[in-house]
Amino acid sequence: MEASEGKSKKPGASRLCCLCNQRRPVLKRPKTLQQICRECFYEVFEEEIHQVIVGNRLFKSGERVAIGASGGKDSTVLAYVLSELNRRHNYGLDLFLLSIDEGITGYRDDSLETVKRNEVQYGLPLQILSYKDLYGWTMDEIVKMIGLKNNCTFCGVFRRQALDRGAALLKVDKLVTGHNADDIAETVLLNILRGDIARLSRCTSITTGEDGPIPRCKPFKYTYEKEIVIYPSLLKLNFDTLTYDIRMLISRSWTTSPPNVSIYSPNAYRGFAREFIKDLERLRPRAILDIIKSGEDFRIATTTKMPEQGTCERCGYISSQKWCKACVLLEGLNRGLPKMGIGRARGGVNGDHKKETKKPPASAAKSLESKQCGSLDF
Numbered sequence: 001m002e003a004s005e006g007k008s009k010k011p012g013a014s015r016l017c018c019l020c021n022q023r024r025p026v027l028k029r030p031k032t033l034q035q036i037c038r039e040c041f042y043e044v045f046e047e048e049i050h051q052v053i054v055g056n057r058l059f060k061s062g063e064r065v066a067i068g069a070s071g072g073k074d075s076t077v078l079a080y081v082l083s084e085l086n087r088r089h090n091y092g093l094d095l096f097l098l099s100i101d102e103g104i105t106g107y108r109d110d111s112l113e114t115v116k117r118n119e120v121q122y123g124l125p126l127q128i129l130s131y132k133d134l135y136g137w138t139m140d141e142i143v144k145m146i147g148l149k150n151n152c153t154f155c156g157v158f159r160r161q162a163l164d165r166g167a168a169l170l171k172v173d174k175l176v177t178g179h180n181a182d183d184i185a186e187t188v189l190l191n192i193l194r195g196d197i198a199r200l201s202r203c204t205s206i207t208t209g210e211d212g213p214i215p216r217c218k219p220f221k222y223t224y225e226k227e228i229v230i231y232p233s234l235l236k237l238n239f240d241t242l243t244y245d246i247r248m249l250i251s252r253s254w255t256t257s258p259p260n261v262s263i264y265s266p267n268a269y270r271g272f273a274r275e276f277i278k279d280l281e282r283l284r285p286r287a288i289l290d291i292i293k294s295g296e297d298f299r300i301a302t303t304t305k306m307p308e309q310g311t312c313e314r315c316g317y318i319s320s321q322k323w324c325k326a327c328v329l330l331e332g333l334n335r336g337l338p339k340m341g342i343g344r345a346r347g348g349v350n351g352d353h354k355k356e357t358k359k360p361p362a363s364a365a366k367s368l369e370s371k372q373c374g375s376l377d378f
């Protein structure tokens, strides 16, 4: 992933960019701490993503690819970079923007305005699907019923399925998301802290869900969040064409948590992991890549039982239980028993059918129950 390292002429401080040795450096690259110029930053940033795409054979020519577009910095930069690389390297992809409107007033409605501008700026067709249309509930309404505790479980489970449904509607072959290296390192750490081996084993995969309805890819798997924030700021893009949201991000210190965090997410546990990784990164930038590598190199013991994938009897979505998690949560909401799908599901829908269903392995039950705030799965 260190495409730039080989090109380095003079490591350490220099008056000239340590990659081209011609121009004045304008930044210390967060990933390598090299002093480099704007042009070299763009080159290495884009080239590394291109190498990740090519090296992992993420796409085939002619494929239809949906970009999960939340309107935040990661997916906004992903939409731009992917459409640039698609043009430049002739990937032959048909790209689409796919946005899920969770129905969070003052949060998603604002960021969807960014996506609508991207639709015009990048010339990519946009599909928006809302929780209200898909499930009959907005997140505002869900939070009114269940309160702040556990609402991330509803949001994460519904979003995951909504993205799959949107991808099916667009008839795409793949879905890409803007999960970056920091997100992945954080998830590795959280899965270790929670002893969630099933998720640990797949959270570092660059492509997941190949056995499900739509494979998902993460082209930013090795891209640092700080660099995603810097990228649009260095004037290769005309600053006026940048979205307001990215300009706001650039003007903030990137050492603080990113501002695009749901207003309903206290995210305490994930927040600690995030801060811990940021501290490690300050001491040693490679720490992020090393955590990802550790996650990749974990071998799952053959005695660890993995959840068996089947399909939900109610909606047909993939599930390791009789009903998928989204259907269980929805049933709870509609019956006025919102806690039904949270925590241990005794007496819940899958619990009600205990006799008819095969008892899931302990690890499967655990992996369904362990999501508090923020998805530990991609």
Ligand SMILES: Nc1ncnc2c1ncn2[C@@H]1O[C@H](COP(=O)(O)OP(=O)(O)OP(=O)(O)O)[C@@H](O)[C@H]1O
Pocket (backbone or CB within 6 Å): 067, 068, 069, 070, 071, 072, 073, 074, 075, 076, 098, 099, 100, 101, 102, 159, 176, 177, 178, 179, 180, 183, 258, 260
């Ligand atoms: N509402 C949504 N609609 C479409 N895609 C989404 C949505 N929420 C998240 N995603 C996808 O999942 C990725 C990771 O989402 P997460 O909620 O962790 O946000 P993030 O790390 O702040 O990313 P971003 O800056 O793109 O919002 C996003 O980059 C995007 O590709």
